[in-house]
Amino acid sequence: MGKELKYRTCHLCEAMCGLEIEVEDNKVLSIKGHKEDIYSKGHICPKGVALKDLHEDKNRLKRPVKRTDNGWVEISWNEAFDAVERELKKIRKKYGNDAIATYTGNPTVHNTGTALTLYDTINAIDTKNRYASHSLDSVPVFLVNQMMFGHAMLAPVPDIESLDYFLIIGANPLASNGSFMSTPDIKGKISNIKSKGKVVVIDPRKTETAKKASEHYFIKPERDIYLLLGIANELFKRTNITDSLSYSYIKNIDQLQEVVSEYDLENIAPLTGMSADDISKIIDDLLSHKNPVVYGRLGVNTQRYGTLCQWLITSVNILLGQLDKPGGLLFTLPAIDYVTLMAHESKMFRYKSRVKSYGEIVGEYPTATLAEEILTPGEGQVRGFLSIAGNPARSAPNSDQVEEALKSLEFMVAVDMYINETTQYADIILPPAVGLETMHYSFVLHMVATKNTSKFSPPPLQVSDNQRYDYQIMSELQRRLFSGGVFSKAKNYITSKISPKRKLDLALKTGPYGIWGGRKFKKDGLSLSKLEKKKEGVFLSELSGQFPDRLFTKDKKVELTPELFVKELQNLKKESFEAKDDKHPFTLIGRRHLRSNNSWMHNLPILQGGSRKCTAMIHPQDASFLSISDDQMIEVYSKKGSISIAAEVSDEIVPGTISIPHGWGHHGKNIRMDVAQEESGVNVNLLMDHERLDPLSYNMAFNGHPVGIRAISS
């Protein structure tokens, strides 16, 4: 077979770039951005190109392996599934359903087959001990959406192409390519906003995004809550909001005014480390631009005030008159209306975790308590574990405890293509075909995209007979591990038999643009076969206003002052930020790099090397006080652990704070990631206290963590 061009959406981050892949004899010759792609128009980043390396990675497993005293041994799929079924059923029989825990990692959102089968599989296992990476990043957003709009997944998205003022607080889309804002070519979009107005970044570090912005302001970590309260209060003071807002469906504007009224600029400014004048200028700009939006992500979500910050960001946008408005924040209406399809799942706080009594959110307990649920004896203790596309040994806090917990399990199975820091503890690893071997439809990310588009990509590469897709593994586990009654048995059997393509086709046909959409036959409506003919995808619509119809609250109103949030503000008043912890006087924040993706792409040669990635960035003032020079090894310690890491002395970080990326520390004698192990880096989550959570959503508060620093003498 000669050379062929194939087209596929990149699934690695949220941006959904279209790729043009030159293939010959099932080998990748090159990967470029697909210029005709309806959404990304040729944009690509280095990770997209790295899909070739992922395909060729010698460490990638293609057949199941079993851990033995003499190392890893390949076994057949049948043998592997038999063992998983036998061992997990044994645990269930001995200790009950909840003795099996499941953890689903970030790639489950990005892999279409997994996303389409995952919940059926986990529901079949029928355990309350469900965990996911959501509680390491997203649950504050879910909680705010639920409380304000009635649905955890109904997330507002900046109408990025129409903005003339974009205030970014605690996000670095130039490195991350955006989150809860799926849009390719952030750099181009930021330039476009600048040509019409301003992009302003508020971040304890002068990030890649900050450098590209019109203005950047340093803020002390975890003080955003004061800034946001101050902004909200000032908006009420400077304009007659109650009169000027045209919404008929926003409840409790007056109550919000009362709640924020005590946060004057002069009082809050010193807490944030920003000047009152600078904050005042930002408020002037918010009010004088036609299309302003405030946007925040991990910096304001993975901290102790994650939910409150998210609430106030949404509220400030509402006070600016920018909710559900072109040129402001909008909601999508994707071809597969996942929000509506998942409406019955959008529930919270129905039951509590055993050890720490944390409430569940969308059926999941916080990952920060997973290790305790495994290690704490008693009824309901977790003894069996199914990990799907996750690396909690690196991504979850207090990783020493996580590893101790994984080691102590009676049985663990991982669905993953690598033997890494987490899967090394599995008894059996079930490796899926991944990347360019899989078909793709980004139905989860279309929920937070900046335009409504639709695209299906068939797999550009073939798999061998021995390989299995994630969805095949999931469905097999679903059939074998089902625990339920007669009625659900039939449903379970049927759902496990429907192929992901059938599921997609059905969802597309019955979705808002489908041939049966709105229960009427539309000849030119969407179906999978129609999409298959359009390798560049189809444009469906610009985002447009949909409220109050799209609201999921019972009264079709937006709740501006959820009681839970207002109450928590009272606790904030009791908080004092004066130096409480003399042993750990610095605050630690995270950092992302364009050529990295959480913990799992460090084995791809094309992404390794280049600029220093896993360093502790420290301000020259702090470095000189502690006699630390650039590149010198330092010890960073916390209540939970200590790491040695090279210092990167830089005035791009606010004094008193250090920044260390996560997802590194690729060591362990049983792991098999040759390239990653060469430049293994250091695991920052050894330092993280798993009890340091946002008290409302129980999301992990990675940012703002107290640490101490000392120079290591050479």
Ligand SMILES: Nc1nc2c(c(=O)[nH]1)N[C@H]1C(S)=C(S)[C@@H](COP(=O)(O)OP(=O)(O)OC[C@H]3O[C@@H](n4cnc5c(=O)[nH]c(N)nc54)[C@H](O)[C@@H]3O)O[C@H]1N2
């Ligand atoms: N300190 C600190 N910690 C953090 C963060 C931080 O900012 N700071 N960020 C947090 C965030 S936002 C997140 S989302 C989490 C991520 O946490 P996790 O999801 O637990 O970790 P990942 O590093 O994404 O690991 C993904 C795993 O999935 C596997 N994988 C990749 N693709 C596929 C696939 O298609 N199928 C299957 N079956 N497996 C696949 C990889 O080999 C890897 O083992 O980390 C969190 N941890």
Ligand SMILES: Nc1nc2c(c(=O)[nH]1)N[C@H]1C(S)=C(S)[C@@H](COP(=O)(O)OP(=O)(O)OC[C@H]3O[C@@H](n4cnc5c(=O)[nH]c(N)nc54)[C@H](O)[C@@H]3O)O[C@H]1N2
């Ligand atoms: N290249 C790359 N892309 C990724 C990922 C990756 O690991 N690498 N991970 C993906 C995932 S899982 C996610 S969830 C998204 C995350 O997407 P983003 O949220 O854009 O990612 P971060 O780079 O973590 O941005 C958080 C910013 O907050 C700042 N910050 C830290 N603490 C505070 C604080 O207290 N206040 C304020 N105002 N700012 C603070 C940090 O300095 C950082 O610049 O990225 C996704 N995309």
Ligand code: SF4
């Ligand atoms: S920006 Fe994201 S979707 Fe686009 S090529 Fe890079 S990793 Fe893939």
Ligand SMILES: [Mo]
């Ligand atoms: Mo994430």
